[in-house]
Amino acid sequence: MIEVSKTEEEVLNALWQAHPTSASELITRLNQTKPWHEKTAKTLLNRLVKKQAVGFEKQGRSYLYFPLIEKQDYAVSQSQGFLDRLFNGKLAPLVAGFSKTEQLKREDIDELKQIIKDWEQKND
Amino acid sequence: MIEVSKTEEEVLNALWQAHPTSASELITRLNQTKPWHEKTAKTLLNRLVKKQAVGFEKQGRSYLYFPLIEKQDYAVSQSQGFLDRLFNGKLAPLVAGFSKTEQLKREDIDELKQIIKDWEQKND
DNA sequence: CCGCATTGACTACAAGTGTAATCTTAAATA
DNA sequence: TATTTAAGATTACACTTGTAGTCAATGCGG
Numbered sequence: 001m002i003e004v005s006k007t008e009e010e011v012l013n014a015l016w017q018a019h020p021t022s023a024s025e026l027i028t029r030l031n032q033t034k035p036w037h038e039k040t041a042k043t044l045l046n047r048l049v050k051k052q053a054v055g056f057e058k059q060g061r062s063y064l065y066f067p068l069i070e071k072q073d074y075a076v077s078q079s080q081g082f083l084d085r086l087f088n089g090k091l092a093p094l095v096a097g098f099s100k101t102e103q104l105k106r107e108d109i110d111e112l113k114q115i116i117k118d119w120e121q122k123n124d
Numbered sequence: 125m126i127e128v129s130k131t132e133e134e135v136l137n138a139l140w141q142a143h144p145t146s147a148s149e150l151i152t153r154l155n156q157t158k159p160w161h162e163k164t165a166k167t168l169l170n171r172l173v174k175k176q177a178v179g180f181e182k183q184g185r186s187y188l189y190f191p192l193i194e195k196q197d198y199a200v201s202q203s204q205g206f207l208d209r210l211f212n213g214k215l216a217p218l219v220a221g222f223s224k225t226e227q228l229k230r231e232d233i234d235e236l237k238q239i240i241k242d243w244e245q246k247n248d
Numbered sequence: 249c250c251g252c253a254t255t256g257a258c259t260a261c262a263a264g265t266g267t268a269a270t271c272t273t274a275a276a277t278a
Numbered sequence: 279t280a281t282t283t284a285a286g287a288t289t290a291c292a293c294t295t296g297t298a299g300t301c302a303a304t305g306c307g308g
Contacts (some may be wrong), residue, residue: 103204113240
């Protein structure tokens with residue numbers, strides 16, 4: 001999986017939200033979360049292109065950008081890497097950590113139960 | 125929370141396994157997972173000291189090192205940050221991602237169920 | 249038609265990171 | 279005791295990252 005830096009990932013996230021997108025439109029979207037300097041955002045966008053995480057097509061004098069990797073794939077791969085680093089690759093200890101520190105709300109529990117139910121539906 | 129780089133984290137992980145520990149002992153432990161150059165490991169250890177993630181006490185000619193941050197705290201903080209970056213801070217979508225990509229095994233499900241049961245025991 | 253604004257291309261630059269080598273000192277060994 | 283060795287301290291160095299600035303071309307408004 002392509003290495004994406006922290007800030008590059010923020011840009012990629014904005015691109016996943018909607019694409020293809022012009023740079024200016026993307027920057028507008030980025031600015032809804034926090035202030036971004038146009039030049040900084042464009043640098044990151046270009047680095048993502050160089051890393052082949054993002055592609056683009058000419059549209060008149062400017063470009064339309066789009067992700068070359070799926071958010072789902074990226075997220076799962078990052079998740080696995082994260083679990084490997086801190087929890088021996090296991091999911092449960094992460095959840096247990098949240099539980100122990102009172103960071104699990106009933107809503108989270110309900111969602112987990114639903115996921116489990118679906119899983120069992122399919123696998124039993 | 126202190127910023128710890130990827131390789132620094134590997135060293136820290138080895139230190140969490142057992143401490144206090146001499147540098148050489150720590151390096152021995154690190155080498156059980158993958159080959160580490162002694163100099164590299166020591167550099168990282170020193171950077172962790174500089175970042176105040178690791179402390180040490182003199183023991184004769186050399187030092188004994190120990191973590192200054194708890195693994196549990198670090199793990200939870202990293203977990204929250206991770207969820208924020210990719211899943212809008214929610215736990216369930218991460219688990220759902222694993223489920224969708226067939227990465228949840230029955231063992232994981234059972235462990236999750238147990239965690240949920242414990243949570244409900246305490247919170248209902 | 250021309251200067252202005254916009255877009256992408258290229259450049260900048262310090263701090264952080266991965267990966268080690270060299271220097272210094274003190275301890276262990278021959 | 280003279281010497282090799284092992285620890286920590288210091289130095290090295292290229293690459294990445296965060297954060298922009300400057301340059302060049304092109305299309306737009308007047």
